[in-house]
Amino acid sequence: MIKHLALLSLLILIADNILAQGRVRQGKVLFRQCILCHGENAQGDITLGAPALVNQDAWYLERQLANIAAGVRSEDPSDFFGKRMSPNAKALKGQQAREDVVAYIKSLPPTKTRGLIKGNAEKGHEYYQMICGACHGPNAMGNKILNAPRLVGINDLYLKRQYLNFKDGIRGAHVNDKFGAQMAFIAQKLQGKNIAADVAVYIHSLQDQAENQNK
Ligand code: HEC
Ligand code: HEC
Numbered sequence: 001m002i003k004h005l006a007l008l009s010l011l012i013l014i015a016d017n018i019l020a021q022g023r024v025r026q027g028k029v030l031f032r033q034c035i036l037c038h039g040e041n042a043q044g045d046i047t048l049g050a051p052a053l054v055n056q057d058a059w060y061l062e063r064q065l066a067n068i069a070a071g072v073r074s075e076d077p078s079d080f081f082g083k084r085m086s087p088n089a090k091a092l093k094g095q096q097a098r099e100d101v102v103a104y105i106k107s108l109p110p111t112k113t114r115g116l117i118k119g120n121a122e123k124g125h126e127y128y129q130m131i132c133g134a135c136h137g138p139n140a141m142g143n144k145i146l147n148a149p150r151l152v153g154i155n156d157l158y159l160k161r162q163y164l165n166f167k168d169g170i171r172g173a174h175v176n177d178k179f180g181a182q183m184a185f186i187a188q189k190l191q192g193k194n195i196a197a198d199v200a201v202y203i204h205s206l207q208d209q210a211e212n213q214n215k
Pocket of ligand 2 (some may be wrong): 133134138146147148149154163179180181186
């Protein structure tokens with residue numbers, strides 16, 4: 001009897017794990033509503049303010065979709081671009097839908113993003129090594145244990161905007177935004193007019209190296 005119960009719970013555990021995983025086929029259908037802004041290959045469309053999603057890690061994409069759906073992110077009245085995204089995250093019903101759409105995004109080939117802004121990459125390098133690398137990793141590939149996302153391979157214009165959003169209290173200020181608060185704390189402590197642009201330009205320059213790491 002005990003043996004059977006143990007086997008049963010093991011089977012439930014396995015079934016649970018299978019169900020908890022994103023399903024690419026279902027995700028493809030859900031992704032149709034995302035193409036308009038993020039592009040067919042989730043490469044992003046910077047004229048619409050929509051970042052590349054395909055290079056980002058699944059755990060982070062899922063968390064952002066959950067946060068945006070719950071109103072933890074993108075609710076600030078002055079968050080112009082967040083407002084475009086918010087109804088789309090809310091239209092995905094539940095965790096399974098979020099996992100499915102992310103599984104589809106991650107089945108697409110990685111892309112190269114174009115550098116769009118100007119900044120001082122050398123200064124950015126200094127800031128990055130001194131401050132950002134501790135959480136986002138030495139090559140900006142992210143650190144899941146610290147909840148800090150990958151930054152390389154994401155449009156530099158978008159990175160700069162998010163950094164400024166944290167600094168100006170547009171992102172990371174919601175009481176339930178535990179991880180956003182950590183990032184907001186850093187951005188608010190750092191003084192310097194061009195930090196956001198300098199660091200974003202430096203991070204963008206790491207893209208070729210990152211591509212080799214992915215191979
Ligand atoms: C109407 C345009 C539009 C549509 C449609 C749209 N998005 Fe977005 N999305 C945006 C914009 C703009 C942003 C940037 C928001 C910001 O600046 O905070 C964004 C941000 C995101 C982010 C956060 C990325 C990050 O690095 O933090 C995720 C994840 C995301 N979108 C996924 C999706 C998915 C999945 C769909 C389809 C279900 C979708 N989006 C549909 C415009 C859109
Ligand atoms: C204490 C750890 C920590 C440090 C140091 C740190 N960050 Fe972050 N950062 C985070 C976390 C955690 C998040 C995720 C926030 C969330 O989940 O919304 C984040 C998010 C971001 C994002 C948003 C990415 C996206 O796709 O939306 C940007 C941009 C960013 N950080 C840039 C920087 C830069 C530039 C520096 C250095 C000046 C830096 N961070 C230093 C922890 C850190």
